[in-house]
Amino acid sequence: MKDYTENQINDILNKSLDALLVVNSKEDCYKAIRRSEEMTKYIEKEGSYRKLIEKLLFHLNDSSAKITDDYQIFLSKMGEFHGKYSRKLNLLINEKRHSIQLLVYPINETTGDFIFLLYNLDQSDSEREIELENKVKTMQETYLFSMYVDLNKDSISSINVSEISKDDMQYEVKYSEWRMMIVNMIWPEDQEKFLKITDPINLKSQMKPLKTISLDCQMKNLEGKFIWVKLIFGRTETSSEQDFRFVFMVQNIHDDSIKLFNELKKFEKQASHDALTGVYNHGRIETELSNAIEELKTNGTPVSLMMFDIDYFKKINDTYGHATGDDVLVEFVNTIILNTKNKKIVTGRWGGEEFVCVCYGIELKSLEQIADEIRETIAINSFATIGHLTCSIGLTQVSKTDTEKQAFIRLDKALYNAKHNGRNCIATL
DSSP states (O other), rough: OEEEEEEHHHHHHHHOEEEEEEEEEETTTTEEEOOOOHHHSSOOSSOOHHHHHHHHHBBBBBOOOBBBBGGGGGGGTTTOOOOOOEEEEEEEEETEEEEEEEEEEETTTTTTTEEEEEHHHHHHHHHHHHHHHHHHHHHHEEEEEEEEETTTTTEEEEEEEETSSSSSSSSOHHHHHHHHHHHGGOOGGGGHHHHHHHHHHHHHHHOTOOOOEEEEEEEEOOSEEEEEEEEEEEEESSOOOOEEEEEEEEOOHHHHHHHHHHHHHHHHHHHHHHHHOOSSHHHHHHHHHHHHHHHOOOOOOOEEEEEEEETTTTHHHHHOOOOHHHHHHHHHHHHHHHHTSSOOOOEEEEEETEEEEEETTOOOOHHHHHHHHHHHHHOOOTTTTTTTOOEEEEEEEOOOOOOOOHHHHHHHHHHHHHHHHHHHSSEEO
């Protein structure tokens, strides 16, 4: 041990390095003094310091994919170092993941000169790193981003972007600047809420120590895709009430939110649709009629109503059974939908074998032709098991002075007239 000289130790250390770079952040350039064969394919002999930082620090873990352009605005802030700096990097070299140790030494901070030392961890070290990261992966995926905010100093620190690294980022920017940059990553409809919640005046006046405030919204991830997140601001407790320090976190709630929305859609459909035929139920078609009358009064859009009743349907149930009767109802309503699909006509089951259509932008005369075509189609169609059947149809046009009740009474009477006139026909009122 005593025989080793400083030069020999330097030579050993130099040979163990995979890359030795001299960089200048002010002039946006770097030069490689030494590169291993693998690093030669990854790092050029010289080039842009900004692009180097993007390669080393600003990419997605375990991937060579670049971060979306919207986040590139933060890149220039990430290459400024003060004092010595160390962190581990996950780089994809030749389609294989490598765990790299990065050491940064300042030469002259005023001129922006630094030395970058990079060495590839040996296989056992790399495997231990991967094992450790897998253990905390779930937590990192839950919280995509976190940072510490000091409103009095208008500063942020201890920034962690879990999609990039488990380590805190070397990043200097004022909170006021960060806030106006990040708002562009928020879904447009949520940007005003974000600015209100994150406003320093609002945070100081509304937030007591150990209290939190949150906002569920859509936000771009580093790949440029909008996902559902929960933005959380929590005020820390300090010895002075005039200290305004906060922890800010972005929690990934996308999968849970999508699952919740799908469940809500399912329950909404169950609450508004007829379970047998799939068209709107009685309550929902009443709402549609109310909306149509409001649109008529507001925009002058013509609204007509059409009501169907299957002739002698009780006889079908008595002869073939209710299961066959249900099949007939489904086939009957599908025929209506098929013959109205290119028109703004909404269909609902009023009850039993009666169906109501709310027809937007259709005058009564035009609706008569549509109704007669449907009547003929029903009459010539051969329904499974039972063969042929007919239907009666009542029509009316809604006026601006109508209430929902008045319009429906008139429609119901028109249907009654059609059945009284011998069925398999149309009546208007």
